[in-house]
Amino acid sequence: MGFVVTEVQEQVAGWGEKWPAPAKLNLMLRITGRRPDGYHLLQTVFQIIDLCDWITFHPVEDGLVFLHDPIPGVPEQDDLTIRAANLLKQYTGCLLGVCIEVEKNLPMGGGLGGGSSDAATTLVVLNKLWGLKLPLEKLMELGLLLGADVPVFVYGYTAWGEGIGEELKPITIPEQWVVVIKPDCHVNTKQIFLAEQLTRDSKPITMRDFIAGDWRNDCLPVVSNLYKAVGEALDALSQYADARLTGTGACVFAQFNSEESAREAFSALSPNWSVYLARGLNRSPLYEKLEQGSV
Known part of the structure; x- marks a missing residue:
């Protein structure tokens, strides 16, 4: 058309x-x-x-x-x-x-x-x-x-x-480098949230708790149990940094303090996984572009 x-x-x-x-x-x-x-x-x-x-x-x-x-x-x-x-x-x-x-x-x-x-x-x-x-x-x-x-x-x-x-x-949090692995599976979000074993009564935390390192993902045990590929991706990425699940997945990620260390992990993992190298941002590039006067 x-x-x-x-x-x-x-x-x-x-x-x-x-x-x-x-x-x-x-x-x-x-x-x-x-x-x-x-x-x-x-x-x-x-x-x-x-x-x-x-x-x-x-x-x-x-x-x-x-x-x-x-x-x-x-x-x-x-x-x-x-x-x-x-x-x-x-x-x-x-x-x-x-x-x-x-x-x-x-x-x-x-x-x-x-x-x-x-x-x-x-x-x-x-x-x-x-x-x-x-x-x-x-x-x-x-x-x-x-x-x-x-x-x-x-x-x-x-x-x-x-x-x-x-x-x-x-x-506002540090804009660290991240390596993301996409395992060869598609996690069914509805399935995860309907799972009987999913924790649904976590005690609320504060921003200060998170900044201090409380990074728990209540979906991780359920997703890892149901999707073997997610667990394997976590194991692979954990060799280079603390690996975590984003949301219900399937992607897993790790944050790095330097571009060099992130690129090393990215290069090592790339032959066997679908891997992405990115930088964390506190502000969306969409609004950066809007403010540049394009519109």
Whole structure:
């Protein structure tokens, strides 16, 4: 399906540019209870990392919303970027259209939040490109309708999360280098949260406790028991640093104090694993780009 750029839209900065949709890590995850509707109450720390999908937005004349390169056999309307754009149109009554081009770099089903981040970047950037001027809080509310992880990417900061992950407070932590392994499996998040043996009554901690080194992930015992590949990845990465599970996985990660030590681990692990080298960030590169004057 083609797209037609209007002369007016061509002059608006931001159209046709690549916008980052960064990954996140859950540096810890405690499950402190359960709501009557079945959702789990938790505490977590989300850290943005500089591993990104890239999204380009092309203006169209007819008000339609569609993908530049739809995946064969996958309903286009199920794509989170399409859902995000249509949600913006529905909420605001916007009559404009967009063709969305997604460059996928984040692994699927790894717990890095790729789809959620793509949706968040779509909400934030189209809010600007379409001139909608919705406040950040409203974009976060809309994001929550798309998924529990979308608000933190709209928020754009490393954050302490509570509730079901949508109650966010900024937290500043060291921007360390990280090595991430994606095991050859796809963890079923619903299966983990339904598991009888999952801890659901962890005592809440404070930010100070986390900074002091309380990094427990209540999902780790269940995931390691059900997915052998995750345990093997943890063992492999543990040879170089303290390895942890992000969220329900499947990705595991370790933080390093220097780029050199991170690159050494990355190089050693690369022949046998799908490995990513990244840097932890306290602020999303999406907002860094927005402030550079592109929009």
